Amino acid sequence: MTMFTLADLETIVAARARSDDPTSYTAKLAARGLSKAAQKLGEEGVETVIAALTESDAALTGEAADLLYHLLVVLHLRGLPLSAVMDELQRRTAQTGLQEKASRPQGAS
């Protein structure tokens, strides 16, 4: 079985976002715009935190999947490819997380 990747889901999200399919949640969300998609991303983030702290592994798996899907929708609506995020993550592997944090401009989160 081939491994399903976030890049595969990114391709699906892009195709569904530009479809006019009335059965597509992605198309519906994309039509509501970046603000709504970003709001949904925030909600899924909160739901993932709650699941991590209080819910089952199955519930956390579901919330984490919702979170990653909504992140891909937001990246798509911003026109930012997942590969840019992966490149940034790969760049960071050259140093530890604390070294990376120290190298950030003052005030950056």
Ligand SMILES: N=c1c2ncn([C@@H]3O[C@H](COP(=O)(O)OP(=O)(O)OP(=O)(O)O)[C@@H](O)[C@H]3O)c2ncn1[C@@H]1O[C@H](COP(=O)(O)O)[C@@H](O)[C@H]1O
């Ligand atoms: N991975 C997902 C995925 N994860 C979560 N969701 C949807 O995200 C929504 C989140 O649920 P909520 O209750 O928070 O939101 P809601 O009440 O439905 O929506 P709002 O009114 O709040 O905006 C649900 O409708 C989920 O179905 C997803 N919808 C689609 N995908 C993928 O995208 C593909 C294309 O989907 P469609 O665009 O629907 O064809 C699917 O085959 C999947 O691979």
